[in-house]
Amino acid sequence: MDFSRYENxxxxxxxxxxxxxQRLVDEALEYADGKLAGVCRYDGAPMLDHAAAVASIVISEVGLGRNSAVSSILHDVVRLAHKERPADEFLALTEEIRNRFGEQVVGITMGLANISELKLKTSKEQADNFRDLIVSYSEDPRVILIKLADRLEVMRSxxxxxxxxxRKKSWESMNLYAQIAHKLGLYEIKSELxxxxxxxxxPKDYEHIITKLEESAEERRAFIARFLVPITERLDRLGMKYHVKSRTKSIFSIWSKMHKQHVPFEGVYDIFAIRIIIDCPHEEEKRLCWTVYSVVTDFYTPNPNRMRDWISIPKSNGYESLHTTVSAEGRWVEVQIRTERMDAVAERGIAAHWRYKGVGQGAQTSEQWLGRLRELMEDTTHSLAQRFDAKPASGEIFVFTPNGDLRKLPEGATLLDFAFDIHTNLGSTCSGGKVNNRAVSIREPLRNGDIVEILTQKNQTPKADWLAFVVTAKARNKIKSFLREEQAKHTRMGREELERKLKNWKLPLTIDEAVGYLARHFKVRTGTEVYALIATQKLDFGTIKELLSRHLSGEAEEQRRAAAAEIERQKAAQQGAKEPPAASQDALVIDDDISKIQYKLARCCNPIKGDEVFGFVTINSGITIHRTDCPNARRMRENYPYRVVEARWRQSAEGAFRVMIRIVAADTTGMANHITEAISRDLKLNIRSINFAAAPNGCLAGTVAVEVPGAGVVDTLVHHIMRIKGVQRAYRIN
Known part of the structure; x- marks a missing residue:
């Protein structure tokens, strides 16, 4: 091959x-030249020109080593083979590269091939996801650095x-690759991209800014010269080694500021910055930077809001510098103070830490650098330093639609989660799908990078068992919403049908009485469940008519009373037992999980653990738990005995119940404080609300709502309140 073409x-x-x-790089060039023979770029030049240019950037501008340079030269060989060759030929190629150039080169080139095959979409909404996905492909941090060099060479050409x-390449460079370069401290690459x-x-905005910069260049140089005169004289007298650079703000930064602040070119005051770079030993860096800062602010007034100290605490990507903005000749001037080492880091990223002026050389320092780079990547994105086919550490995965749209889902998400994430209708009618062209069920868990296609059926509807395997909130909420709507529809249909039948049968029963009896008979907890049984034809009207006729004739009531008498007899025989006997296990057991729709605590008497209670079957609200001494208890037992359910508290139940205590006390200073201290500090109970007002005869009267674990604590609570000097009465009202 013609090595002279790649002499640079x-x-x-x-x-x-x-x-x-050197010999290995020549071998890689020769190997790639053979494999890429006849493959050309758009201008007709050999494809190897691109690979060689990337390798040059990797060495000179990023600062990577031998394996990275060889990988850069071979990356197009692997990319094209991965895309075009059959699997067996591709495996043979990678094995050949592994034997000649080593395992690391194969790993790096495979990572680059995976990124190249991503179908990136120019969408602002998905830019963050794509950035995370690009980095998630980079198990070896060198992959992302070579990819940045590759993209920089593409943009230059x-x-x-x-x-x-x-447009597509430029959008990706600006929104994806430049952002990654920024996070890794590669500011020069970021700005150029x-x-x-x-x-x-x-193009018009770009040319406008270029023209304006050229027009104002002479005036800027003259101003900087005047600005520096007193500073350089003082620094020279102090005997400091330094040099000064003026840095013009990047064209993109000027353009961004013009657009964000809605100002013309002349309105961007920090077009340039003056950089004072000190040459000094490492241990003197901080002291001398602050010395220079002192000199600058002796001559010019600083803006305190524009002070940035990244020397005491460097940025996470390694950037160190001292920035201040000072006033001179009626304009603001940014001054950056740093050392040669800091400047190298700022220009070339963290690579400069290990390559600057011989500070550490060789494999050990390379490992330090790559280790630090891994940390940076983990700070930067959500799914990092993980193999492409492994589960990301962050608990997130990225999957594609068949047309290349990217979706971010939690780890463990299924095909059904993906369908709901795309659209509610797609999820509701999902019957299965394909993952990487393989037919799968709706339960199929997805992995990072899967390409997912959804299959639907018109007659498919969400099922309650779907809730067992979906993990996203969107899917769960949509399924629950559908089930609630179905339940409401069944309730309406079932009630209408039952009302119609009762009217036809001419039975002397209200619909509420009928439903209450049927709920009791079939041991369901709500009237809505009875209506659902009717609407779904699981309960036929012949059975309903027979049951209601027996109930009205008294036959069913006689049986119920006999059973109730037997239970009462067994209760009496078992007095003193902590738990009800086995025969009374039919009673509703109330535990700490009172959030379920099976039952709820009545507001009229506010039962708490330890109170004697019973259940009452309502038409639409499940079973309501009342205290046996509830003001409404007698009416409910007499009028609707068939809707009364025996109930007891589970001994092991734990929870927080609210009780309301009525207090009457002397209206003395600090009375409310004494009461809250007795409850909160002495008994360690939570007060939910407190409400006192003046009462006749110099008294205070009011209520305190307190969280208690059970009824046993209430007596202690009342006793403590009664011990407070000035309290006349304290008692539980509900």
Whole structure:
């Protein structure tokens, strides 16, 4: 092959690496040249030109080592084979590369091939997801760095690409790759990617800013010279080694500020920054930076709101610098103070930590650097440093629709979750699907990077058992919503049908009485369940008519009374037992889980654990639990005996119940405080509300709502309140 074509790359390798590495790079060039023979870029140049240019950027601008340079040269060989060759041929190729260039090179090139095959969509809403996905492919951090170099070379050569590719490549560079470069501290790469992207996305704005920068260049140089005169004189007298650079803000940064602040070019006051770079030993860095800051602020007034100290606490990506903005000749000037080492880090990212002025060399420091890079990547994104086919550490996965849209789902999400994530109707009618062209059920768990297609059926509707395997809130809520609507529809239909039948049968029963009796007979807890049985034809009207006729004739009532008498007899025989006997196990057991729709605590008497209670079957609200001494208890027992359910508390029940205590006390200073202290501090109980008002005869009267674990605590609570000096009465009202 013609090595002279790639002499620039070979010269870089000779300047940075050993003879062994030089031979390996030449071997990689020769190998790639053979594999890519006849493959050309858009301008007709060999494809290897691109790979060699990427390798040059990787060495000179990113600062990576031998394996990264070789991987850059071979990345198109693997990418094209991965895309075009049959599986057996591709495996043979990777094995050949593994034997000649090592395991790391295979791993890096495979990571790059995976990223290249992503169908990235130009969507602001999905930019964060795509950035996370790109990094999640990079088990080895070098993959993402080489990908950035690859993208930088593409943007530098974008003019040779077809015009229809300009906008997409530029959008990706600006919104995806430049953001990753920023997070990793590669500011030079970030700025160049953004500037080139802007040139193609907004050419008129780009040219306008370039022109304005050129027009104002002479005036800027003259101003900077005047500005620096007193500073450099003082620094020279102090004997400091330093040099000064002026940095013009990137074109993209100027453009962004103009748009965000709605100002013309002249309205962007920090077009440039002056950088004072000190040459000093590591241990002197902080002291000398602050010395320079002191000199600058001796001559110019600083803006206290624009002070940034990234020397005491560096940025997470390693950036160190001292920034201040000062006033001079009626304009604001940003001054950046840093050392040579800090400047190298700012320009080249964290690679410079280990390569600057011989501070650590060799494999050990490379590992330190890559370790630090891994930490950065973990801080930057959600699903990081994980194999593509493994579960991300963050608990999130990224999956694609067949047309390339990216969706982010929680780990463990199923095909049905994905369907609901796309659209409610798609989820509701989902009957199965395909994952990577493989037919699967709606329960199929998805993995990172899956391409998912949903299949539907018109007669499919959400089922209650779907709730057992969906994990996303959206899917759960939509399924529950549908089930509630179905229940409401069944309730309406069942009630209408039963009302119609009762009217036809001419039975002397209200619908509420009929439903209450049927609920009791079939041991269901709500009237809505009776209506659902009727609507779904699980309960036929012949059976209903027979049951209601027996109930009206008294036959069923006689049987119920006999059973109730037997239960009472057994209760009496078992007095003193902690738990009701086995025969009374038919009683409703109330535990701490009172959130279920099976029963709820009545508001009229507010029962708490330990109170004697009974259940009352309502038409639409399940079973309501009342205290036996409830003001409404007698009426309910006499008028609707068939709707009364025996109930007891589970001994092991735990929970927090609210009780209301009525208090009458002398109207003395601090009385309310004494009461709250007795409840909160002495008894360690939570007060939910307190309400007192003046009463006749110099008294206070009011109520306190307190959370208690059970009725046994109420007597202690009342006793403690009564011990307070000035309290006349305290008693539970509900």
């Amino acid at each position: 790359l070979r010269a870089l390798v000779r300047a940075n690496f050993s003879e062994t590495t 974008l003019g040779i690409f077809p015009h229809e590719k300009w 953004e500037d080139i992207a802007l040139k193609y996305l907004e």
